[in-house]
Amino acid sequence: MAQRTREDALSRERIVEAAVELLDAAGERGLTFRTLTERLATGPGAIYWHVANKAELLDAATDSLISDALAVDPTGSPEEEIRVLALGLFEAIARHPWLSTQLAVQLSRSPWGSVTPRIFESIGQRVSALGVPEATWFTATSALAHYIFGAAGQNAANVRVLDGVDRAEFLHAAASAWEDLDSGEFPFMKSIAGQVREHDDREQFLTGIDLILTGITAQGRD
Known part of the structure; x- marks a missing residue:
């Protein structure tokens, strides 16, 4: 086996990959240059050669995951490609819960950075x-983006809260509690309790995408 060079052994891509692993394991607090150097078995100087600071590292980790999620094969149907793209982002945030916070920071504080233009494009x-x-392009695109990241972020928060809790049991308990609500004060909540017990998060998410797309395409027929 050929001996690996120093450049091969510690590339920017490998640093970002290790950073994602640390973020997945312990969130943003778990990512420090000390923990990163320990994971990569190197010195901080070698890392600083590729990444200037933690903020740049977080941006790079976010950009890497978003780039993968946005890789959609062309199908010829913009509606279907939007569904695939949206679900890719939803699942990326579900797998990496810290990503939701970083996206909120990127979208609001640095819309000129690499992530926001890539998503909106x-x-x-x-x-x-x-x-x-x-x-209507900006408004329609914003509506989709806001729904995707709002729903995906809430789902990621649910995943964190329910860590170690059986999802089916939790939903059954919630639905049962809603069924016991006063019918005079909460008629709607009682009526949807059964739907809550059986719903699938991804199917519900995609239904929301379809509802927004229906509204957007209706504008083209006006």
Whole structure:
């Protein structure tokens, strides 16, 4: 086996991969240059050669995961590509709960960075292909982005809260409690209790995407 060079042994990609592993294990507090150097069995100087600081490292880790999630094979149907793209982002955030917070930071504090333009370009190209008026492109793309990250972020929060808890048992308990609510004060909550007990998070998420797409495409028919 050929001997690995120092550059091969410690690339920016390997540093980012290790950072993602630490973030997955312990969140942002678990990612320090000390823990990173220990995981990579190297010195801090070698890491600083590739990454200037923790903020840059977080940005790079976020960008790496988002780039993978946005890799959608063309199907010729912008609606289907939006569904695939949205589900890819939803599942990425479910696998990496810390990603939700980092995306919120990127979208609000640095919309000129690499992540926000990449997300809006990927969604926006498909929105423009739906044939809706150009004047609505920004609003329609924003509506999809806000729904995707809001729903995915809430799902990630649920995953954290329910860590170690049986999901089916939790939903059954919640549904049962809603069924016991006063019918005069909470008629709607009682009526949907059975749906809560049986629902699938991903199917529910995609139904929301379809509802938004229906609204967006209706504008093209006006």
